[in-house]
Amino acid sequence: MIEQFFFYMFAIVAIVTAVLVISVRNPVHSAFYLIVCFLQVAAIFILLRSPFLAAVQVFIYVGAIMVLFLFAVLVLDIGREQFRERFHGQTVPALVAIAGLFVVMGILLVSGRITAPLGPFDEPALMKNTEVIGKSLYTSYIFPFEIVSILLLIALIGAVVLVMRERGKENKD
Amino acid sequence: MPDTSTIIEFILIIVKAGAIAMVLFGLPLPLTWLERKIAGHIQVRLGPYRVGPHGLLQPFADMIKLLMKEDIIPYKADKLLFVIAPLLAMVPAFAVFAAIPFGEKVTIPGLDYELTLYLSDMNVGILYILAMSGLGIYGIILGGWASNSKYSLLGGLRSSAQMISYEIAVSFAVIGVVMLANSLSLLDIVRAQGGNILHWNILYLPVGPVWFFIFIIGSTAEINRIPFDLPEDEGTLAAGFHTEYSGMKFAFFMLAEYIAMVTVSVLAVILFFGGWNAPFYIPLPIPPIFWFVAKVAFFIYLFMWVRFTLPRYRYDQLMNIGWKILLPLSLVNVLVTGLMRLYL
Numbered sequence: 133m134i135e136q137f138f139f140y141m142f143a144i145v146a147i148v149t150a151v152l153v154i155s156v157r158n159p160v161h162s163a164f165y166l167i168v169c170f171l172q173v174a175a176i177f178i179l180l181r182s183p184f185l186a187a188v189q190v191f192i193y194v195g196a197i198m199v200l201f202l203f204a205v206l207v208l209d210i211g212r213e214q215f216r217e218r219f220h221g222q223t224v225p226a227l228v229a230i231a232g233l234f235v236v237m238g239i240l241l242v243s244g245r246i247t248a249p250l251g252p253f254d255e256p257a258l259m260k261n262t263e264v265i266g267k268s269l270y271t272s273y274i275f276p277f278e279i280v281s282i283l284l285l286i287a288l289i290g291a292v293v294l295v296m297r298e299r300g301k302e303n304k305d
Numbered sequence: 306m307p308d309t310s311t312i313i314e315f316i317l318i319i320v321k322a323g324a325i326a327m328v329l330f331g332l333p334l335p336l337t338w339l340e341r342k343i344a345g346h347i348q349v350r351l352g353p354y355r356v357g358p359h360g361l362l363q364p365f366a367d368m369i370k371l372l373m374k375e376d377i378i379p380y381k382a383d384k385l386l387f388v389i390a391p392l393l394a395m396v397p398a399f400a401v402f403a404a405i406p407f408g409e410k411v412t413i414p415g416l417d418y419e420l421t422l423y424l425s426d427m428n429v430g431i432l433y434i435l436a437m438s439g440l441g442i443y444g445i446i447l448g449g450w451a452s453n454s455k456y457s458l459l460g461g462l463r464s465s466a467q468m469i470s471y472e473i474a475v476s477f478a479v480i481g482v483v484m485l486a487n488s489l490s491l492l493d494i495v496r497a498q499g500g501n502i503l504h505w506n507i508l509y510l511p512v513g514p515v516w517f518f519i520f521i522i523g524s525t526a527e528i529n530r531i532p533f534d535l536p537e538d539e540g541t542l543a544a545g546f547h548t549e550y551s552g553m554k555f556a557f558f559m560l561a562e563y564i565a566m567v568t569v570s571v572l573a574v575i576l577f578f579g580g581w582n583a584p585f586y587i588p589l590p591i592p593p594i595f596w597f598v599a600k601v602a603f604f605i606y607l608f609m610w611v612r613f614t615l616p617r618y619r620y621d622q623l624m625n626i627g628w629k630i631l632l633p634l635s636l637v638n639v640l641v642t643g644l645m646r647l648y649l
Contacts, residue, residue, distance in 0.1 A: 158383075160383075160386070160447070160450055161386075164386065164443075164447065167443065183427065183428055183429045183433075184428075184429050184432070186429075187429045187432035187433050187436050188432065188436075190436035190437070190439075190440070191432060191435055191436035191439060194436070194439070194440060195435075195436055195439030195440065195442075195472070196439070196469060196472065198443075199439075199442060199443075199446070199465050199468060199469055200465075200469065202443075202446050202447075202450075202465060203446075203462065203465045203466065203469075206446070206450055206458065206461065206462055206465075207462070260428075261428055261429070262428060262429060262489055
Protein backbone atom coordinates (compact mmCIF):
# COMPACT_ATOMS: atom_id res chain seq x y z
CA MET A 133 0.00 0.00 0.00
CA ILE A 134 2.64 2.48 1.13
CA GLU A 135 4.89 1.31 -1.69
CA GLN A 136 2.22 2.08 -4.26
CA PHE A 137 1.67 5.51 -2.78
CA PHE A 138 5.41 6.26 -3.15
CA PHE A 139 5.51 4.79 -6.64
CA TYR A 140 2.70 7.02 -7.84
CA MET A 141 4.27 10.04 -6.17
CA PHE A 142 7.65 9.49 -7.89
CA ALA A 143 6.05 8.51 -11.19
CA ILE A 144 3.80 11.57 -11.33
CA VAL A 145 6.66 13.94 -10.47
CA ALA A 146 8.87 12.20 -13.05
CA ILE A 147 6.30 12.58 -15.82
CA VAL A 148 5.44 16.16 -14.95
CA THR A 149 9.09 17.21 -14.85
CA ALA A 150 9.82 15.29 -18.06
CA VAL A 151 7.08 17.24 -19.82
CA LEU A 152 8.43 20.46 -18.33
CA VAL A 153 11.91 19.65 -19.70
CA ILE A 154 10.65 19.97 -23.25
CA SER A 155 8.07 22.69 -22.66
CA VAL A 156 9.84 25.42 -20.64
CA ARG A 157 11.57 28.12 -22.63
CA ASN A 158 14.73 28.54 -20.60
CA PRO A 159 17.38 25.84 -21.23
CA VAL A 160 18.75 26.11 -17.68
CA HIS A 161 15.28 25.43 -16.30
CA SER A 162 15.01 22.49 -18.68
CA ALA A 163 18.26 21.08 -17.29
CA PHE A 164 17.01 21.60 -13.74
CA TYR A 165 13.76 19.72 -14.43
CA LEU A 166 15.76 16.94 -16.07
CA ILE A 167 17.78 16.58 -12.85
CA VAL A 168 14.57 16.31 -10.83
CA CYS A 169 13.26 13.71 -13.31
CA PHE A 170 16.44 11.61 -13.01
CA LEU A 171 16.18 11.70 -9.22
CA GLN A 172 12.62 10.36 -9.38
CA VAL A 173 13.79 7.53 -11.64
CA ALA A 174 16.49 6.71 -9.10
CA ALA A 175 13.82 6.58 -6.39
CA ILE A 176 11.76 4.18 -8.51
CA PHE A 177 14.85 1.97 -8.89
CA ILE A 178 14.99 1.76 -5.10
CA LEU A 179 11.34 0.70 -5.04
CA LEU A 180 12.29 -2.00 -7.55
CA ARG A 181 14.93 -3.36 -5.09
CA SER A 182 17.89 -2.11 -7.10
CA PRO A 183 19.87 0.17 -4.78
CA PHE A 184 22.98 -0.23 -6.92
CA LEU A 185 21.22 1.01 -10.05
CA ALA A 186 19.69 3.86 -8.08
CA ALA A 187 23.04 4.99 -6.70
CA VAL A 188 24.68 4.72 -10.12
CA GLN A 189 21.81 6.62 -11.72
CA VAL A 190 22.33 9.50 -9.32
CA PHE A 191 26.12 9.28 -9.47
CA ILE A 192 26.52 9.12 -13.28
CA TYR A 193 23.47 10.86 -14.71
CA VAL A 194 22.73 13.46 -12.09
CA GLY A 195 26.25 13.87 -10.72
CA ALA A 196 28.34 13.90 -13.89
CA ILE A 197 26.37 14.04 -17.14
CA MET A 198 24.00 16.78 -16.02
CA VAL A 199 26.90 18.86 -14.72
CA LEU A 200 28.41 18.71 -18.22
CA PHE A 201 25.01 19.58 -19.70
CA LEU A 202 24.67 22.60 -17.47
CA PHE A 203 28.24 23.57 -18.26
CA ALA A 204 27.38 23.68 -21.95
CA VAL A 205 24.03 25.40 -21.42
CA LEU A 206 25.46 28.09 -19.15
CA VAL A 207 27.89 29.35 -21.79
CA LEU A 208 25.01 29.83 -24.25
CA ASP A 209 23.74 33.35 -24.56
CA ILE A 210 20.47 32.70 -22.76
CA GLY A 211 19.01 36.13 -23.57
CA ARG A 212 18.72 35.37 -27.26
CA GLU A 213 18.70 31.61 -26.97
CA GLN A 214 15.22 31.57 -25.43
CA PHE A 215 13.62 29.24 -27.89
CA ARG A 216 11.04 30.99 -30.02
CA GLU A 217 9.84 27.70 -31.37
CA ARG A 218 9.84 25.06 -28.68
CA PHE A 219 9.32 21.77 -30.42
CA HIS A 220 11.30 22.39 -33.62
CA GLY A 221 8.77 20.53 -35.76
CA GLN A 222 9.49 17.30 -33.91
CA THR A 223 5.95 16.81 -32.60
CA VAL A 224 4.96 14.11 -35.10
CA PRO A 225 8.13 11.95 -34.79
CA ALA A 226 7.91 12.29 -31.00
CA LEU A 227 4.28 11.13 -30.94
CA VAL A 228 5.12 8.18 -33.21
CA ALA A 229 8.01 7.19 -30.92
CA ILE A 230 5.78 7.43 -27.84
CA ALA A 231 3.12 5.27 -29.51
CA GLY A 232 5.77 2.69 -30.43
CA LEU A 233 7.09 2.65 -26.87
CA PHE A 234 3.57 2.12 -25.51
CA VAL A 235 3.00 -0.80 -27.88
CA VAL A 236 6.29 -2.50 -26.94
CA MET A 237 5.72 -1.96 -23.21
CA GLY A 238 2.15 -3.22 -23.54
CA ILE A 239 3.27 -6.40 -25.28
CA LEU A 240 5.99 -7.02 -22.69
CA LEU A 241 3.60 -6.41 -19.79
CA VAL A 242 0.79 -8.55 -21.17
CA SER A 243 3.14 -11.43 -21.98
CA GLY A 244 4.44 -11.15 -18.41
CA ARG A 245 8.09 -10.59 -19.31
CA ILE A 246 8.31 -7.48 -17.13
CA THR A 247 7.28 -7.90 -13.53
CA ALA A 248 7.86 -5.77 -10.49
CA PRO A 249 8.74 -7.34 -7.15
CA LEU A 250 6.03 -6.47 -4.66
CA GLY A 251 5.48 -7.15 -1.01
CA PRO A 252 7.85 -6.78 1.95
CA PHE A 253 11.51 -6.01 1.38
CA ASP A 254 13.61 -9.12 0.93
CA GLU A 255 16.72 -8.50 3.03
CA PRO A 256 19.18 -11.08 1.51
CA ALA A 257 18.28 -10.29 -2.09
CA LEU A 258 18.84 -6.62 -1.32
CA MET A 259 22.19 -7.16 0.34
CA LYS A 260 23.50 -9.25 -2.57
CA ASN A 261 22.29 -6.77 -5.19
CA THR A 262 25.75 -5.56 -6.26
CA GLU A 263 27.10 -9.10 -6.45
CA VAL A 264 24.19 -10.27 -8.61
CA ILE A 265 24.62 -7.37 -11.03
CA GLY A 266 28.36 -7.93 -11.29
CA LYS A 267 27.99 -11.65 -11.90
CA SER A 268 25.31 -11.33 -14.57
CA LEU A 269 27.22 -8.51 -16.31
CA TYR A 270 30.39 -10.55 -16.56
CA THR A 271 28.83 -13.93 -17.35
CA SER A 272 25.48 -14.03 -19.15
CA TYR A 273 25.64 -10.49 -20.52
CA ILE A 274 29.36 -10.32 -21.32
CA PHE A 275 28.78 -9.88 -25.08
CA PRO A 276 26.50 -6.81 -24.91
CA PHE A 277 28.77 -5.48 -22.17
CA GLU A 278 31.83 -5.68 -24.44
CA ILE A 279 29.92 -4.11 -27.34
CA VAL A 280 28.95 -1.17 -25.15
CA SER A 281 32.58 -0.84 -24.04
CA ILE A 282 33.73 -0.70 -27.68
CA LEU A 283 31.04 1.87 -28.44
CA LEU A 284 32.24 4.07 -25.60
CA LEU A 285 35.85 3.66 -26.72
CA ILE A 286 34.91 4.75 -30.25
CA ALA A 287 33.12 7.80 -28.86
CA LEU A 288 36.20 8.64 -26.78
CA ILE A 289 38.56 8.36 -29.76
CA GLY A 290 36.10 10.35 -31.86
CA ALA A 291 36.14 13.19 -29.32
CA VAL A 292 39.94 13.22 -29.33
CA VAL A 293 40.06 13.24 -33.16
CA LEU A 294 37.61 16.15 -33.33
CA VAL A 295 39.72 18.21 -30.95
CA MET A 296 42.93 17.39 -32.84
CA ARG A 297 41.49 18.53 -36.18
CA GLU A 298 40.46 21.86 -34.63
CA ARG A 299 43.94 22.38 -33.32
CA GLY A 300 45.41 21.71 -36.77
CA LYS A 301 43.22 24.45 -38.25
CA GLU A 302 44.40 26.90 -35.63
CA ASN A 303 48.01 26.25 -36.57
CA LYS A 304 47.32 26.97 -40.26
CA ASP A 305 45.82 30.33 -39.37
CA MET B 306 -0.93 -3.32 13.37
CA PRO B 307 2.87 -3.44 13.52
CA ASP B 308 4.41 -4.91 16.66
CA THR B 309 6.17 -2.87 19.29
CA SER B 310 9.75 -3.64 18.18
CA THR B 311 9.04 -2.20 14.72
CA ILE B 312 7.56 0.93 16.27
CA ILE B 313 10.56 1.31 18.58
CA GLU B 314 12.90 0.90 15.62
CA PHE B 315 10.93 3.46 13.63
CA ILE B 316 11.05 5.98 16.48
CA LEU B 317 14.77 5.29 16.97
CA ILE B 318 15.49 6.06 13.32
CA ILE B 319 13.69 9.38 13.60
CA VAL B 320 15.50 10.19 16.85
CA LYS B 321 18.88 9.30 15.36
CA ALA B 322 18.25 11.31 12.18
CA GLY B 323 17.18 14.26 14.33
CA ALA B 324 20.25 13.95 16.53
CA ILE B 325 22.61 13.83 13.53
CA ALA B 326 20.90 16.83 11.95
CA MET B 327 21.16 18.82 15.19
CA VAL B 328 24.85 18.03 15.55
CA LEU B 329 25.48 19.00 11.93
CA PHE B 330 23.58 22.27 12.32
CA GLY B 331 25.53 23.07 15.46
CA LEU B 332 28.94 21.97 14.24
CA PRO B 333 29.78 25.04 12.10
CA LEU B 334 29.58 27.24 15.22
CA PRO B 335 32.69 25.85 16.95
CA LEU B 336 34.32 25.17 13.57
CA THR B 337 34.16 28.81 12.41
CA TRP B 338 35.64 29.91 15.72
CA LEU B 339 38.35 27.28 15.47
CA GLU B 340 39.14 28.16 11.88
CA ARG B 341 39.58 31.85 12.70
CA LYS B 342 41.62 31.07 15.79
CA ILE B 343 43.91 28.72 13.85
CA ALA B 344 44.21 31.30 11.09
CA GLY B 345 45.16 33.87 13.71
CA HIS B 346 47.80 31.73 15.35
CA ILE B 347 49.33 30.61 12.05
CA GLN B 348 49.56 34.24 10.95
CA VAL B 349 50.97 35.27 14.37
CA ARG B 350 47.96 37.24 15.59
CA LEU B 351 45.24 36.52 18.10
CA GLY B 352 42.15 35.91 15.99
CA PRO B 353 38.72 36.78 17.41
CA TYR B 354 39.16 37.95 21.01
CA ARG B 355 36.45 40.49 21.84
CA VAL B 356 33.15 38.61 22.15
CA GLY B 357 33.34 36.38 25.19
CA PRO B 358 36.50 34.81 26.63
CA HIS B 359 38.98 34.16 23.80
CA GLY B 360 36.29 35.19 21.33
CA LEU B 361 34.28 32.07 22.13
CA LEU B 362 30.94 33.81 21.58
CA GLN B 363 32.00 35.21 18.21
CA PRO B 364 30.12 32.51 16.20
CA PHE B 365 26.88 33.42 17.99
CA ALA B 366 27.42 37.08 17.17
CA ASP B 367 28.01 36.10 13.55
CA MET B 368 24.87 33.99 13.55
CA ILE B 369 22.76 36.86 14.87
CA LYS B 370 24.28 39.13 12.25
CA LEU B 371 23.45 36.70 9.45
CA LEU B 372 19.89 36.30 10.74
CA MET B 373 19.28 40.04 10.92
CA LYS B 374 20.84 40.91 7.58
CA GLU B 375 18.72 42.17 4.73
CA ASP B 376 17.97 39.38 2.29
CA ILE B 377 18.68 40.76 -1.17
CA ILE B 378 17.54 39.17 -4.40
CA PRO B 379 19.30 40.90 -7.30
CA TYR B 380 17.28 42.67 -9.98
CA LYS B 381 16.73 40.39 -12.99
CA ALA B 382 17.88 37.36 -11.04
CA ASP B 383 16.09 34.09 -11.69
CA LYS B 384 14.03 34.17 -8.49
CA LEU B 385 13.07 30.51 -8.20
CA LEU B 386 16.54 29.09 -8.77
CA PHE B 387 18.15 31.87 -6.72
CA VAL B 388 16.03 30.90 -3.71
CA ILE B 389 16.38 27.12 -3.96
CA ALA B 390 20.10 27.06 -4.84
CA PRO B 391 21.27 27.38 -1.18
CA LEU B 392 18.95 24.51 -0.27
CA LEU B 393 20.30 22.44 -3.16
CA ALA B 394 23.75 22.95 -1.71
CA MET B 395 22.75 22.18 1.88
CA VAL B 396 20.33 19.24 1.67
CA PRO B 397 22.73 16.76 -0.03
CA ALA B 398 25.42 17.65 2.49
CA PHE B 399 23.04 16.50 5.25
CA ALA B 400 21.73 13.52 3.28
CA VAL B 401 25.24 12.06 3.04
CA PHE B 402 25.16 11.34 6.77
CA ALA B 403 22.32 8.85 6.37
CA ALA B 404 24.92 6.29 5.28
CA ILE B 405 27.85 7.18 7.51
CA PRO B 406 28.52 4.80 10.40
CA PHE B 407 29.94 6.23 13.63
CA GLY B 408 30.57 2.91 15.30
CA GLU B 409 29.28 -0.61 15.80
CA LYS B 410 26.48 -1.52 18.19
CA VAL B 411 26.49 -0.20 21.72
CA THR B 412 24.35 -1.44 24.56
CA ILE B 413 22.58 1.29 26.49
CA PRO B 414 23.40 0.69 30.16
CA GLY B 415 20.35 0.06 32.29
CA LEU B 416 17.96 -0.44 29.37
CA ASP B 417 19.75 -3.46 27.92
CA TYR B 418 18.85 -2.30 24.41
CA GLU B 419 21.31 -2.62 21.54
CA LEU B 420 21.69 0.65 19.68
CA THR B 421 23.43 0.83 16.33
CA LEU B 422 25.58 3.89 15.80
CA TYR B 423 24.49 4.36 12.20
CA LEU B 424 21.25 5.22 10.45
CA SER B 425 21.43 2.52 7.82
CA ASP B 426 24.00 -0.02 6.72
CA MET B 427 23.54 0.33 3.00
CA ASN B 428 24.83 -2.33 0.70
CA VAL B 429 25.90 0.45 -1.66
CA GLY B 430 26.87 2.91 1.10
CA ILE B 431 29.98 4.38 -0.46
CA LEU B 432 28.30 4.82 -3.85
CA TYR B 433 25.41 6.58 -2.15
CA ILE B 434 27.80 8.96 -0.42
CA LEU B 435 29.65 9.77 -3.63
CA ALA B 436 26.36 10.32 -5.44
CA MET B 437 24.89 12.53 -2.73
CA SER B 438 27.96 14.66 -2.17
CA GLY B 439 28.12 15.17 -5.93
CA LEU B 440 24.64 16.70 -5.86
CA GLY B 441 25.79 19.67 -3.79
CA ILE B 442 27.46 21.10 -6.88
CA TYR B 443 24.06 22.09 -8.30
CA GLY B 444 23.58 24.64 -5.57
CA ILE B 445 26.81 26.28 -6.68
CA ILE B 446 26.22 26.11 -10.44
CA LEU B 447 22.56 27.10 -10.38
CA GLY B 448 23.12 29.72 -7.68
CA GLY B 449 25.92 31.22 -9.75
CA TRP B 450 23.78 31.29 -12.86
CA ALA B 451 20.60 32.54 -11.18
CA SER B 452 22.38 35.53 -9.62
CA ASN B 453 22.63 37.11 -13.07
CA SER B 454 26.12 38.38 -12.31
CA LYS B 455 29.28 37.66 -14.25
CA TYR B 456 31.38 36.90 -11.18
CA SER B 457 28.82 34.41 -9.93
CA LEU B 458 28.44 32.75 -13.31
CA LEU B 459 32.19 32.35 -13.72
CA GLY B 460 32.46 30.96 -10.19
CA GLY B 461 29.74 28.43 -10.98
CA LEU B 462 31.37 27.43 -14.26
CA ARG B 463 34.75 27.00 -12.64
CA SER B 464 33.34 24.84 -9.91
CA SER B 465 31.55 22.57 -12.38
CA ALA B 466 34.74 22.06 -14.40
CA GLN B 467 36.72 21.47 -11.22
CA MET B 468 34.17 19.08 -9.84
CA ILE B 469 34.08 16.92 -12.99
CA SER B 470 37.87 16.77 -13.15
CA TYR B 471 38.40 15.70 -9.56
CA GLU B 472 35.33 13.53 -9.06
CA ILE B 473 37.01 10.95 -11.30
CA ALA B 474 40.17 10.78 -9.18
CA VAL B 475 38.16 10.57 -5.94
CA SER B 476 35.99 7.80 -7.35
CA PHE B 477 39.11 5.88 -8.35
CA ALA B 478 40.51 6.23 -4.83
CA VAL B 479 37.23 4.87 -3.48
CA ILE B 480 37.39 1.99 -5.98
CA GLY B 481 40.85 1.21 -4.59
CA VAL B 482 39.46 0.97 -1.06
CA VAL B 483 36.52 -1.10 -2.25
CA MET B 484 39.01 -3.51 -3.85
CA LEU B 485 40.86 -3.79 -0.54
CA ALA B 486 37.69 -4.39 1.47
CA ASN B 487 35.69 -6.42 -1.09
CA SER B 488 32.58 -4.45 -0.19
CA LEU B 489 30.76 -1.22 -0.92
CA SER B 490 29.33 -1.06 2.60
CA LEU B 491 31.12 1.37 4.90
CA LEU B 492 30.65 -0.95 7.87
CA ASP B 493 32.42 -3.77 6.05
CA ILE B 494 35.19 -1.41 4.95
CA VAL B 495 35.84 -0.49 8.58
CA ARG B 496 35.58 -4.11 9.74
CA ALA B 497 38.14 -5.13 7.11
CA GLN B 498 40.58 -2.78 8.83
CA GLY B 499 40.04 -4.25 12.30
CA GLY B 500 42.91 -5.18 14.58
CA ASN B 501 45.82 -2.82 14.93
CA ILE B 502 47.26 0.03 12.92
CA LEU B 503 48.98 -2.35 10.47
CA HIS B 504 45.60 -3.40 9.06
CA TRP B 505 44.56 0.12 8.15
CA ASN B 506 44.26 0.79 4.45
CA ILE B 507 46.78 3.64 4.62
CA LEU B 508 49.43 1.07 5.52
CA TYR B 509 48.56 -1.36 2.73
CA LEU B 510 51.90 -0.78 1.03
CA PRO B 511 52.68 0.40 -1.53
CA VAL B 512 49.24 1.39 -2.88
CA GLY B 513 47.50 2.51 0.34
CA PRO B 514 49.28 5.84 0.81
CA VAL B 515 48.94 6.64 -2.91
CA TRP B 516 45.18 6.09 -2.72
CA PHE B 517 45.00 8.25 0.36
CA PHE B 518 46.81 11.18 -1.27
CA ILE B 519 44.71 10.92 -4.42
CA PHE B 520 41.62 10.91 -2.22
CA ILE B 521 42.63 13.81 -0.03
CA ILE B 522 43.80 16.02 -2.93
CA GLY B 523 40.72 15.24 -5.00
CA SER B 524 38.37 15.86 -2.06
CA THR B 525 40.03 19.14 -1.18
CA ALA B 526 39.36 20.24 -4.74
CA GLU B 527 35.79 19.01 -4.57
CA ILE B 528 34.91 20.87 -1.41
CA ASN B 529 36.48 24.03 -2.86
CA ARG B 530 39.02 24.64 -0.15
CA ILE B 531 42.40 26.24 -0.52
CA PRO B 532 44.60 25.45 -2.50
CA PHE B 533 41.73 24.62 -4.85
CA ASP B 534 39.18 27.32 -3.99
CA LEU B 535 39.02 28.79 -7.48
CA PRO B 536 35.21 29.07 -7.53
CA GLU B 537 35.50 31.76 -4.85
CA ASP B 538 38.80 33.28 -5.85
CA GLU B 539 38.66 36.73 -4.18
CA GLY B 540 41.34 38.24 -6.36
CA THR B 541 39.60 37.70 -9.66
CA LEU B 542 35.99 36.76 -8.97
CA ALA B 543 34.90 38.89 -5.97
CA ALA B 544 33.35 36.06 -3.92
CA GLY B 545 32.66 33.72 -6.81
CA PHE B 546 29.33 31.93 -6.94
CA HIS B 547 27.98 33.48 -3.74
CA THR B 548 28.83 37.10 -4.60
CA GLU B 549 25.15 38.09 -4.71
CA TYR B 550 24.01 36.11 -1.70
CA SER B 551 23.47 37.63 1.72
CA GLY B 552 21.92 36.78 5.08
CA MET B 553 20.63 33.28 5.68
CA LYS B 554 21.04 32.15 2.06
CA PHE B 555 24.74 32.89 2.32
CA ALA B 556 24.79 31.10 5.68
CA PHE B 557 23.33 27.99 4.03
CA PHE B 558 26.21 27.93 1.55
CA MET B 559 28.72 28.28 4.39
CA LEU B 560 26.96 25.54 6.34
CA ALA B 561 27.12 23.22 3.33
CA GLU B 562 30.80 23.94 2.92
CA TYR B 563 31.64 23.18 6.54
CA ILE B 564 29.58 20.00 6.52
CA ALA B 565 31.33 18.92 3.32
CA MET B 566 34.65 19.37 5.10
CA VAL B 567 33.43 17.22 8.00
CA THR B 568 32.17 14.62 5.52
CA VAL B 569 35.53 14.40 3.78
CA SER B 570 37.31 14.09 7.13
CA VAL B 571 34.92 11.33 8.19
CA LEU B 572 35.38 9.53 4.88
CA ALA B 573 39.17 9.76 5.10
CA VAL B 574 39.00 8.17 8.56
CA ILE B 575 36.58 5.42 7.48
CA LEU B 576 38.30 4.60 4.22
CA PHE B 577 41.95 4.81 5.21
CA PHE B 578 42.43 5.17 8.96
CA GLY B 579 40.48 2.27 10.35
CA GLY B 580 37.31 4.12 11.36
CA TRP B 581 36.68 3.58 15.06
CA ASN B 582 39.40 0.92 15.49
CA ALA B 583 42.11 1.76 18.02
CA PRO B 584 45.61 2.09 16.54
CA PHE B 585 47.00 -0.52 18.92
CA TYR B 586 45.73 -2.54 21.83
CA ILE B 587 45.22 -0.40 24.91
CA PRO B 588 44.19 -2.14 28.13
CA LEU B 589 41.76 0.61 29.03
CA PRO B 590 37.99 0.77 28.39
CA ILE B 591 38.15 3.57 25.80
CA PRO B 592 34.93 3.65 23.75
CA PRO B 593 35.54 3.23 19.99
CA ILE B 594 33.67 6.45 19.25
CA PHE B 595 36.49 8.32 20.99
CA TRP B 596 38.98 7.13 18.36
CA PHE B 597 36.58 8.01 15.60
CA VAL B 598 36.01 11.57 16.82
CA ALA B 599 39.71 12.09 17.55
CA LYS B 600 40.74 11.02 14.06
CA VAL B 601 38.06 13.14 12.43
CA ALA B 602 39.11 16.12 14.52
CA PHE B 603 42.68 15.66 13.36
CA PHE B 604 41.60 15.79 9.70
CA ILE B 605 39.46 18.87 10.25
CA TYR B 606 42.48 20.53 11.81
CA LEU B 607 44.59 19.40 8.84
CA PHE B 608 42.23 21.08 6.40
CA MET B 609 42.38 24.35 8.34
CA TRP B 610 46.14 24.11 8.63
CA VAL B 611 46.48 23.62 4.87
CA ARG B 612 44.11 26.49 4.20
CA PHE B 613 46.32 29.04 5.91
CA THR B 614 49.60 27.59 4.69
CA LEU B 615 49.27 27.16 0.94
CA PRO B 616 48.62 29.66 -1.85
CA ARG B 617 45.94 29.04 -4.49
CA TYR B 618 46.64 27.13 -7.70
CA ARG B 619 46.21 28.77 -11.07
CA TYR B 620 43.38 27.47 -13.22
CA ASP B 621 45.60 25.64 -15.74
CA GLN B 622 47.61 24.11 -12.89
CA LEU B 623 44.35 22.87 -11.38
CA MET B 624 43.38 21.15 -14.63
CA ASN B 625 46.87 19.70 -15.09
CA ILE B 626 46.90 18.18 -11.62
CA GLY B 627 43.49 16.63 -12.11
CA TRP B 628 43.83 15.20 -15.59
CA LYS B 629 47.55 14.68 -16.12
CA ILE B 630 48.72 13.57 -12.68
CA LEU B 631 45.87 12.20 -10.56
CA LEU B 632 43.99 10.36 -13.31
CA PRO B 633 46.95 8.41 -14.82
CA LEU B 634 48.26 7.72 -11.34
CA SER B 635 44.94 6.26 -10.24
CA LEU B 636 44.70 4.10 -13.38
CA VAL B 637 48.13 2.61 -12.69
CA ASN B 638 47.22 2.23 -9.06
CA VAL B 639 44.03 0.31 -9.86
CA LEU B 640 46.15 -2.14 -11.84
CA VAL B 641 48.72 -2.55 -9.08
CA THR B 642 46.03 -2.96 -6.43
CA GLY B 643 44.24 -5.56 -8.53
CA LEU B 644 47.42 -7.57 -9.05
CA MET B 645 48.27 -7.38 -5.37
CA ARG B 646 44.79 -8.57 -4.40
CA LEU B 647 45.05 -11.46 -6.83
CA TYR B 648 48.56 -12.70 -6.11
CA LEU B 649 49.42 -11.67 -2.55
